[in-house]
Amino acid sequence: MSLTTGLQSPRTPLRRFLDRELSAGPRPLRESFRAQHQTDNLLLPGPGVGTEAGNVGTAIDQRLRLAFTAAAAAPVDLATEAGIDLTGGIGRGAGLRMRAVGNEFAARLAETVHRLDLDNRALSMDRAHDDEEDLARMLLAGAWYQVMARTSYGFTSTQLYLTALEDPAGLTLDRL
Structure with a gap:
C-alpha cells in the first residue's frame, strides 16, 4: 500500500x-x-564545534540539486538570494561589501552552472577537478549566505562574516 x-x-x-x-x-x-520526551538538561555542542558541518551538508545538497535540475532550477536558490540581500543591512562597510560580493558570486555561480551543463546526462561524469573544486567552493559560500537568511546569530560564526568584519575592503569574490 x-x-x-x-x-x-x-x-x-x-x-x-x-x-x-x-x-x-x-x-x-x-x-x-x-x-x-522530557529531558532534564539540554546537550549543547562543545567548544569549537561550529556550524561548518551543516554548511558543508547544505553545499552538498545544492550540488545534488544542480546535478538533477540545473536546467530547470535557478542556479542560485531563494535562501541564498535572501541572504545576499540581508547582508547589506549589517553595518555600513562590511554589510555592503558582503552584498556586493554576493551579487558577483550569484552571477559567477549562474555562469559556471550553465557552462558546466551539470544535468546533461550525455556528458561524461568526469569533470575537470578544478571545475568541481571551484563549484564546491562557490556552493559553500552560498551556504554561508543561506545561514544569514535563516539565522543572523549563526551567520556571525561563518568565515564570510568574520572575513568581512576583519577587512571589508579586502573581501573580494576571489577571496570568498
Whole structure:
C-alpha cells in the first residue's frame, strides 16, 4: 500500500492516527510529544564545534540539486538570494561589501552552472577537478549566505562574516 493510498482510506491505521492526533491542530500533538520526551538538561555542542558541518551538508545538497535540475532550477536558490540581500543591512562597510560580493558570486555561480551543463546526462561524469573544486567552493559560500537568511546569530560564526568584519575592503569574490 502506498502512502497516498494509506492517507486516502479512512480505515488505515495511519489515517486513523492522523485524524485523532491532528483533529485539534498541531499544538496538542506537539505538547503530547514534548511531555513524553522530557529531558532534564539540554546537550549543547562543545567548544569549537561550529556550524561548518551543516554548511558543508547544505553545499552538498545544492550540488545534488544542480546535478538533477540545473536546467530547470535557478542556479542560485531563494535562501541564498535572501541572504545576499540581508547582508547589506549589517553595518555600513562590511554589510555592503558582503552584498556586493554576493551579487558577483550569484552571477559567477549562474555562469559556471550553465557552462558546466551539470544535468546533461550525455556528458561524461568526469569533470575537470578544478571545475568541481571551484563549484564546491562557490556552493559553500552560498551556504554561508543561506545561514544569514535563516539565522543572523549563526551567520556571525561563518568565515564570510568574520572575513568581512576583519577587512571589508579586502573581501573580494576571489577571496570568498
